[in-house]
Amino acid sequence: MQDTEPRFSAMRLYSARMAVSPLRVQLFLAEKNVQIPETTLDLLKGEQRSAEYQRIAPNMRVPTLMLPDGTVIRESLAICRYIEALMPEPALFGRGALQQALVEQWQRIMELELLQPMAMAFRHGHPMARTIQEQVPEFGVQARAAALKRIAILNRELADRLWIAGEGFSVADLTAFAALRAFRFADFSIPEEHANLTRWFDAVRARPAIHARFKAWGAK
Amino acid sequence: MQDTEPRFSAMRLYSARMAVSPLRVQLFLAEKNVQIPETTLDLLKGEQRSAEYQRIAPNMRVPTLMLPDGTVIRESLAICRYIEALMPEPALFGRGALQQALVEQWQRIMELELLQPMAMAFRHGHPMARTIQEQVPEFGVQARAAALKRIAILNRELADRLWIAGEGFSVADLTAFAALRAFRFADFSIPEEHANLTRWFDAVRARPAIHARFKAWGAK
Numbered sequence: 009m010q011d012t013e014p015r016f017s018a019m020r021l022y023s024a025r026m027a028v029s030p031l032r033v034q035l036f037l038a039e040k041n042v043q044i045p046e047t048t049l050d051l052l053k054g055e056q057r058s059a060e061y062q063r064i065a066p067n068m069r070v071p072t073l074m075l076p077d078g079t080v081i082r083e084s085l086a087i088c089r090y091i092e093a094l095m096p097e098p099a100l101f102g103r104g105a106l107q108q109a110l111v112e113q114w115q116r117i118m119e120l121e122l123l124q125p126m127a128m129a130f131r132h133g134h135p136m137a138r139t140i141q142e143q144v145p146e147f148g149v150q151a152r153a154a155a156l157k158r159i160a161i162l163n164r165e166l167a168d169r170l171w172i173a174g175e176g177f178s179v180a181d182l183t184a185f186a187a188l189r190a191f192r193f194a195d196f197s198i199p200e201e202h203a204n205l206t207r208w209f210d211a212v213r214a215r216p217a218i219h220a221r222f223k224a225w226g227a228k
Numbered sequence: 229m230q231d232t233e234p235r236f237s238a239m240r241l242y243s244a245r246m247a248v249s250p251l252r253v254q255l256f257l258a259e260k261n262v263q264i265p266e267t268t269l270d271l272l273k274g275e276q277r278s279a280e281y282q283r284i285a286p287n288m289r290v291p292t293l294m295l296p297d298g299t300v301i302r303e304s305l306a307i308c309r310y311i312e313a314l315m316p317e318p319a320l321f322g323r324g325a326l327q328q329a330l331v332e333q334w335q336r337i338m339e340l341e342l343l344q345p346m347a348m349a350f351r352h353g354h355p356m357a358r359t360i361q362e363q364v365p366e367f368g369v370q371a372r373a374a375a376l377k378r379i380a381i382l383n384r385e386l387a388d389r390l391w392i393a394g395e396g397f398s399v400a401d402l403t404a405f406a407a408l409r410a411f412r413f414a415d416f417s418i419p420e421e422h423a424n425l426t427r428w429f430d431a432v433r434a435r436p437a438i439h440a441r442f443k444a445w446g447a448k
Contacts, residue, residue, distance in 0.1 A: 066381075067341065079326070086333035093325035105313035106299065113306035121287065132367075147352075147367035161286075 013042075015094070018076040021046045021087075022064060024056075026227065028123060028190035029084040030071045032182050036088045038217040039182075040095050044073070052139060085115070088179060100179045107175060114173040114180035122162065123187035125155035130194045155196065159188075163202035170211070177215070185212045233262075235314070238296040241266045241307075242284060244276075246447065248343060248410035249304040250291045252402050256308045258437040259402075260315050264293070272359060305335070308399055320399045327395060334393040334400035342382065343407035345375035350414045375416065379408075379425065386424035390431070397435070405432045 021037075021044045023030040037044060049055040049070055056068045065072045065082055073081045073090065081087050092101050102111035131141040133148030162184065166172070172180040188198065188209060198205050212218060222228065241257075241264045243250040257264060269275040269290055276288045285292045285302055293301040293310065301307050312321050322331035351361040353368030382404065386392070392400040408418065408429060418425050432438060442448065 067337070075326075081326075081329050081333055083333045083336040085336060086329045089332050090325055090329035093328065105310055106295075106301075108313065109301050109306045109310035112309050113301055113303045116303040116305060117287070142370065144364060144367045144370060147364045150362065150364060 015076075016042050016044050019044045020074045022049060022061065022070055022072045022074070023047065024049050024051050024070045025225070026190055027051055027070065028127060028186050029069070031186040031190050032179075033071045033073075033084045033087050035182050035186065035218055035221060036100060036179065037091065038221040039098065039100060039177075039215070040091055041217065042091060042095055052136065054139070085179070098177075100177070100182070102173065102176070102178060107173075111173045111178045111180055114178070115183055118162075118172065118180050118183040118187070121158045122155065122184055125151045125158065126187050126191045126194075126196055129155055129196075130191055134194050136194075159196075159198070159205065160202065163205040166204035166208045171208075177212075181208075181212055185209065189213075235296075236262050236264050239264045240294045242269060242281065242290055242292045242294070243267065244269050244271050244290045245445070246410055247271055247290065248347060248406050249289070251406040251410050252399075253291045253293075253304045253307050255402050255406065255438055255441060256320060256399065257311065258441040259318065259320060259397075259435070260311055261437065262311060262315055272356065274359070305399070318397075320397070320402070322393065322396070322398060327393075331393045331398045331400055334398070335403055338392060338400050338403040338407070341378045342375065342404055345371045345378065346407050346411045346414075346416055349375055349416075350411055354414050356414075379416075379418070379422065383422035383425040386428045391428075397432075401428075401432055405429065409433075 021033065023034065023046045025048055034046075049061065051070070055061065056065070056070060062068060064074065064080055067082070069082065071084055071087060073087045075081070081090055089101065092099070100111075102108040128151035129148050131137045131148070132143045133145060133152060137143065162172075171177050172184055188196065198209060200206070213222070241253065243254065243266045245268055254266075269281065271290070275281065276285070276290060282288060284294065284300055287302070289302065291304055291307060293307045295301070301310055309321065312319070320331075322328040348371035349368050351357045351368070352363045353365060353372060357363065382392075391397050392404055408416065418429060420426070433442070
């Protein structure tokens with residue numbers, strides 16, 4: 009069993025429930041069958057602003073990965089790349105120079121054009137985000153329009169391919185899936201007419217490792 | 229001479245002058261001593277919206293890298309990683325799993341916390357950006373405050389290290405330098421009291437490859 013390897017069980021992931029960046033890392037670890045003990049912070053209660061956590065992550069963001077020697081790796085994609093380096097299979101950042109570049113390209117496009125506008129729409133437009141963001145509602149509206157436009161483009165892009173980066177499931181799929189799943193509560197459900205996107209979303213959701221992780225959380 | 233290798237001279241970089249993302253890639257290539265023919269687009273004239281360029285980059289962003297077989301790689305960091313894979317030395321993404329993770333961490337922190345707020349402050353607050361952005365001035369003000377705060381933090385972080393990711397010059401330095409250099413005209417000059425940041429900025433600027441590139445552009 010890969011998941012009982014001491015090199016992973018001696019690490020600690022500072023995380024949160026159903027927040028977009030932690031979700032990316034949690035699903036990445038699930039796909040790798042790597043189990044790292046987690047400390048879950050309640051972001052809306054402001055636990056990320058505690059003095060203790062600020063010593064780990066001065067920018068008060070989650071997730072962070074603490075290694076057995078106390079070294080801290082911040083930023084979800086940095087954590088994912090580190091795990092990929094320790095546990096190369098299944099490869100979620102692609103194989104070979106060109107495919108890796110295209111996975112990086114699509115990961116960044118999904119992050120910059122989809123995840124970030126969705127996050128900005130939530131932070132600047134949703135009542136729940138008032139405790140964490142000085143809101144500019146007009147910007148929230150603009151971000152929401154950008155996100156919806158990109159969702160429609162993604163639906164078209166998925167007409168002729170199974171996964172976002174083309175060949176094989178990758179971290180680009182995880183970024184887009186985490187965004188669409190985490191911000192579903194902020195009225196970002198996938199419109200029914202986006203059949204390709206719905207097919208892809210359901211395919212990610214049905215992957216055995218991801219299905220099992222959501223089941224363990226008691227979430228749909 | 230590495231720079232006359234046909235594998236690079238048969239590629240084409242679609243780029244722009246003194247825009248932040250192209251600048252990152254241009255300086256990355258300079259550090260690698262890799263020369264790729266460039267097509268320079270005038271962004272303020274809207275050349276990135278031409279039908280011809282939209283066939284290359286549907287999201288109308290620069291830079292993009294076209295390979296000899298017509299394959300297109302979009303996104304500055306994807307292009308940089310591809311070049312690093314073809315030409316590993318000097319290593320600008322770090323060496324070994326941990327150092328590579330920390331370079332990625334700092335690259336992302338510089339991009340998300342420094343470059344992006346600066347870009348948003350420009351897009352939403354600068355008269356020149358009116359042709360490319362429906363502006364929300366209040367958000368521009370907020371982004372500008374966030375950028376200035378992060379600039380002050382970076383000054384403190386650089387008190388005890390030479391480069392941003394710690395060991396060795398890296399793509400994290402290029403991201404921060406490109407942001408500070410490209411948005412200098414948008415009134416983001418480094419305050420004099422930020423001595424560490426000034427020392428670091430001057431050290432990047434004085435690197436032989438970067439100095440030569442700016443000299444070739446006739447820019448300071």
